Amino acid sequence: MISLKKYAFRQFKKLETRAHELNYLFWECTTRCNLNCIHCGSDCAKDSAFKDMPLDDFLKAIDTIEDKAPNFTVVFTGGEPLLRNDLEQCGKELRKRGFRWSMVSNGHLYNRERHYSLLNAGMGALTISLDGLEASHNWMRNNSTSFQKVVNAIELAASATRLNFDVVTCVNQKNINELRQIKDLLVSKNVKAWRLFTIIPIGRAANNPDLQLSDKQFVELMDFIAEQRKAKDIDVKFSCEGYVGKYESLVRDSSFFCRAGINIGSVLIDGSISACPNIDRSFSQGNIYTDNFYEVWQKKFQPFRNRSWTKTGQCKSCREYNDCQGNGFHNWHGNKQNVLVCHHQKIEQGSV
Amino acid sequence: MKNNRIRNVLKGLSFTSAMFIFQACYGTPQDFGYDRLVEGQVTSETTGLPIKGIKVSVAGDNSYYVTTDDEGKFSFYSEKEENVLIGFEDIDGDENGAFRDLFKTVEDISESVYLEIALKDKL
Ligand code: SF4
Ligand code: SF4
Secondary structure, three states: OOOOHHHHHHHHHHHHHOOOOEEEEEEEEEOOOOOOOOOOOOOEEEEEEOOOOOHHHHHHHHOOOOOOOOOOEEEEEEEOOHHOOOOHHHHHHHHHHOOOOEEEOOOOOOOEEEEHHHHHOOOOEEEOOOOOOOOHHHHHHHHOOHHHHHHHHHHHHHHOOOOEEEEEEOOOOOHHHHHHHHHHHHHHHOOOEEEEOOOOHHHHHHHHHHHOOOHHHHHHHHHHHHHHHHHHOEEEEEOOOOOHHHHHHOOOOOOOOOEEEEOOOEOOOOEEEEEEOOOOOOHHEEOOOOOOEEEEEEEOOOHHHHHHHHEEEEOOOOOOOHOOOOOOHHHHHOOOOOOOOHHHHHHHHHHH | HHHHHHHHHHHHHOOOOOOOOOOOOOOOOOOOEEEEEEEEEEEOOOOOOEEEEEEEEOOOOOOOOOOOOOOOEEEEEOOOOOEEEEEEOOOOOOOOOOEEEEEEEEEEEOOOOOOOOOEEEEO
């Protein structure tokens, strides 16, 4: 017998999927980047082959959206969005149209002047990555000054009460033992929310053992988050990345639900229409340069809204399938014959 | 409508947090709109003509400011709070004329406000 809670949540997910209300849209507005992080899963490089997407092209695509959801947020992502000098103009145009906007940044170029001009342009949420204390952060970012810059950026962002701001940390071999100190640092900088995630073994991350957590370490991470959530001095949570079985109610505000293609969409650098940018690009559902964006959102996205195709490989006979449904969508790459990471399995194996 | 009701009941039963909050791993938290648009135009009380180069800011916080454009227009987003004091200051000396500073309290907390401001000449 499954619990009423589980049953209700499964039904809730079904209704959400049927309604598939778009309210969170990534815009990969540039693939240029000012850093060269060792874990970067995206295809960006300093001299990206792609030009930044002109604002007008993006606006034309989102102008097709009918019945815009309340709190619809456009998330600027990259590359590093701050490399675009017209970011403020992009933001203002979105606000004019009734969209809210936010940004994911490595913090390197986030100085006082930019902070205020972005707020003036209506930025409402911001995420900055901090990947450890000084040595481990700089190792990950491949840059000896990154830590200081990001800490300055975090201080600035945390000072703005109107910003829904959080820090994300990619947990790996080099920083797993520093988590308590990182938390103390964030609390001392007045940060209110901290999100932890792990890395999927694709791109540059696939061949670097330092980036992956062992099963035991993953359980340690779950225990750490569960313990810190009791303290309540900062809102610590595990990211949406995967189903974590017995830790579900302990490490997040609500149970696992991968909303890619259900509420989350994206316009990628080449115009592709998809969901989270870390999803295999072969799942693209159309292109803003050839298709009507909203029509694609409404009529396509079948693999996102019916995940039965993930019943393959180890997920095929899994007892957790109804609650996990093949884990986060971004865990399906390459030939898609098996899920890349099963968080549940990591927990089972790491708990013995 | 009916679907929404069912959805809320299910959400309640499954203890999903009341607010519809989520964020993708590589995304940001959702923006709940704690700011509002402040826009308007600054003109000369004497001539009725627009004034360029006036500093418009939320008083008490010198960091958030914009300057009026050729048409005397300005726009920026500020905290959505009651009784926000907005300052209009002539910071460019005699360039574009010389005007007295003015401070205006915006009482309501609506999504946007439009301010028409007439500045007096400096004596
Ligand atoms: S095997 Fe697949 S469905 Fe089962 S818990 Fe792992 S990822 Fe989820
Ligand atoms: S695809 Fe991954 S990042 Fe996107 S919502 Fe699903 S689990 Fe989260």
